Amino acid sequence: MIRTTVLAALSAAMAATALAAAVATPAAAQSAPASSARDAWSFELGAGTDNRSKDASKSGNDGYAFGSATWESADGLFYVSPGFQTIQSGGSNVEAEFVAGYQPEAFGYNFDFNVAYKNRLDAEAGYDEDAWEFTGNASRSIGPASARLQIQYSPDAAGSTEAFTWIEGRVGWDFTNRLNGTVALGRREQDNAPDYTGWNAGATYALTDAIELDLRYYDTNAHTFGEQYEDALVAKVAYAF
Numbered sequence: 659m660i661r662t663t664v665l666a667a668l669s670a671a672m673a674a675t676a677l678a679a680a681v682a683t684p685a686a687a688q689s690a691p692a693s694s695a696r697d698a699w700s701f702e703l704g705a706g707t708d709n710r711s712k713d714a715s716k717s718g719n720d721g722y723a724f725g726s727a728t729w730e731s732a733d734g735l736f737y738v739s740p741g742f743q744t745i746q747s748g749g750s751n752v753e754a755e756f757v758a759g760y761q762p763e764a765f766g767y768n769f770d771f772n773v774a775y776k777n778r779l780d781a782e783a784g785y786d787e788d789a790w791e792f793t794g795n796a797s798r799s800i801g802p803a804s805a806r807l808q809i810q811y812s813p814d815a816a817g818s819t820e821a822f823t824w825i826e827g828r829v830g831w832d833f834t835n836r837l838n839g840t841v842a843l844g845r846r847e848q849d850n851a852p853d854y855t856g857w858n859a860g861a862t863y864a865l866t867d868a869i870e871l872d873l874r875y876y877d878t879n880a881h882t883f884g885e886q887y888e889d890a891l892v893a894k895v896a897y898a899f
Contacts, residue, residue: 698729698730698731698732699727699729700727700728700730700898700899701725701726701727701728701898701899702724702725702896702897703723703724703725703896703897704723704724704725704894704895704896704897705721705722705723705724705894705895706721706722706724706872706892706893706894706895707721707890707892707893707894708720708722708876708890708892709722709724709743709744710858710890710892712810712824712826712844712846713856713857713858713876713877714854714856714878714880714886714887715885715886715888715890716745716746716747716753716886717744717745717746718746718885718886719885719886719888720746722743722744722745723743723744724741724742724743725741725742725743726739726740726741726742727739727740727741734761735761735762736758736759736760736761737757737758737761738756738757738758738759739756739757739758739759740754740755740756740757741754741755741756742755743755745778747778747781747816748778748781748782748785748786748816748817749780749781749782750778750779750780750781750782750785750787751779751780752779752780753776753778753779753816754776754779755774755775755776755777756774756775757772757773757774758772758773759772759773767796767797768795768796768797768798769796769797770793770795770797771793771794771795772792772793773790773791773792773793774790774791774793775788775789775790776788776789776790776791776816786814786816786817786818787816788816789812789814789815789816790812790813790814791810791811791815792810792811792812793808793809793810793811794808794809794810795807795808802833803829803830803831803832804829804830804831804832804840805827805828805830806827806828806830807825807826807827807828808824808825808828809825810823810824810825811823811824815851818850818851819848819849819850819851820848820849820850820851821848821849822846822847822848822849822851823846823847823848824844824845824846825845826842826843826844827842827843827844828840828842828843829841829842835864836863836865837861837862837863837864838861838862838863839859839860839861839862840859840860841858841859842857842858843855843856843857844856844857852880852883852887854878854879854880854883855878855879856876856878856879856880856887857876857877857878858874858875858876858877859874860872860873860874860875860892861873861874868897868898868899869895869896869897869898870895870898871894871895872892872893872894872895872896873891873892873893873894874891874892874894875889875890875891875892876889876890876891876892877889
């Protein structure tokens with residue numbers, strides 16, 4: 659039943675992506691006045707072979723679909739982003755989220771501070787279906803090289819996990835204007851769930867200005883705690899419009 663639901667969600671996401679591409683293509687071909695303001699909203703739809711978060715699977719190592727809408731202020735400092743992703747947890751197949759953030763620049767660094775509310779829809783009775791997460795990112799690029807430090811905290815995660823802290827460092831390199839590679843190493847400390855170290859390495863290729871392909875290998879040192887912590891090679895496609 660769960661596998662059927664996920665496959666249906668994947669099919670729906672890919673169909674929506676194709677439809678959005680068909681609608682967006684003629685619109686993009688129309689010339690806009692030079693004085694027109696940049697659109698405040700952007701959208702993304704996609705699908706992948708496994709839903710990985712903090713290097714662990716949220717979809718039972720099966721395929722998933724995702725989508726989001728993002729509003730950004732004219733100065734680029736503030737944003738809000740409702741979204742969804744398909745999962746397999748606590749009887750729920752869909753996790754909805756709402757993110758609000760602030761992304762200033764200072765001392766040559768880009769910062770992103772955000773708070774997210776997440777809710778696993780239609781979860782089983784008694785399951786802790788929602789969570790608040792607070793995230794801070796600091797990143798910098800010098801030529802083709804880039805680096806990012808991420809710190810994330812939740813006072814009470816969804817499911818049986820209670821408070822957790824996630825710290826991850828990531829480095830990247832732009833091989834071309836379309837091909838980028840990254841390697842990341844992270845550590846998760848959590849209450850009522852296993853602590854573990856995870857890492858991933860992969861590449862993202864911009865097939866077009868709107869479509870990105872990502873191929874990435876994930877692993878953790880917590881294989882004995884369940885299949886969600888086992889290694890996997892994950893492919894993902896995302897369409898932005």
